[in-house]
Amino acid sequence: MAKIIPLEKAPKESGMPLEGAIKARRSKRAGWKHSVTLFELSQLLWSAQGKTADVHRSVPSAGATYPLETFVSAKSVEGLAPGIYKYLPEEHALEVVDENDATEKIGIACGKYLFVRDAPLCIIIVAECSRTTSRFGERGMRYIHMEVGSAYQNIALEAVALNLGTVVIGAFDDDAVKKAIGTEFEPLCILPIG
Ligand SMILES: Cc1cc2nc3c(=O)[nH]c(=O)nc-3n(C[C@H](O)[C@H](O)[C@H](O)COP(=O)(O)O)c2cc1C
Structure with a gap:
């Protein structure tokens, strides 16, 4: 049976004005925090795909078909063992996919963007x-x-509101990413965060 890890209720409002977050957002490729907390991960996942009301989520979806799945590669998340997890929007919880740290594999899949390995976590959509x-x-x-x-x-x-940073990576080896996170679905982007 799948192992499920409930996440702290989100969102908790940060108090940062939206315009401040838009202005402060920059792609971050170095100077990562050593770790992030499970609460911060909960907020980030909610912002990506969290439920906001009955069937509705934090982002619009054509015909409410919701094709996206959100994976987490955790390296250094306080309160969460390193490994691969899948976000479950209905339950606002994580499903354990693989209890082995996949940071190295994801870094290699990103070719020249090896800095991905240095972030405490990656979100893969x-x-x-x-x-x-x-x-x-x-x-x-x-x-x-x-x-x-x-x-x-x-x-x-949301990363800005949490005083973290990220960059969206679109250049990677699709098959290597699929293998690293154990999915047949199409990887679209990787966000190292910290
Ligand atoms: C669709 C998309 C794909 C991107 N892919 C990469 C990537 O593979 N590697 C990378 O370092 N940055 C990537 N970026 C980040 C851009 O390089 C960055 O947004 C741009 O230089 C502007 O800088 P800023 O985000 O700090 O404003 C990507 C951005 C977008 C929108």
Whole structure:
């Protein structure tokens, strides 16, 4: 049976004005914090895909098809063992996917962006594209790419509100990422955070 780890209720409002977070956001590639807390991870995941009301989530989704799945590669998260986890928006919880630290594999999958290994955690967003293309045909791919942009911008702004930083990585070896996190879905972006 899948091991489930409940997350602290989110969101807790940071008090940072939205405009301040937009202005302060910059891509971060060095100077990572040594660790982040489980509370901070809870806030970041909620901003990416958390439920806001009945079926609604923190980002819009074409036809409410919700093709995105959010994975976490934890290296140094206080209160969470290193490993791979999948975010469950319904429960606001993590499902344990692999209890082995995959940081090195994800760093290598990012080729020249080896700095990914130095961050205390990575969020990896993947898509089960058929959820959206079965409804909208090939045009659904366009919708998926729009949706992931909303999700990663929310994460980037929430990171600022938590006094953390991130960068969205789009250049990586798809198959290596799939293998590292154990999914058949399409990896769309990786965000080292800290
Ligand atoms: C779709 C997309 C893909 C990106 N891929 C990478 C990447 O693979 N590696 C990287 O270091 N930065 C990547 N970036 C970050 C950009 O380089 C960065 O946003 C740009 O230089 C502007 O800097 P700023 O984010 O600090 O404003 C990507 C940004 C976007 C929007």
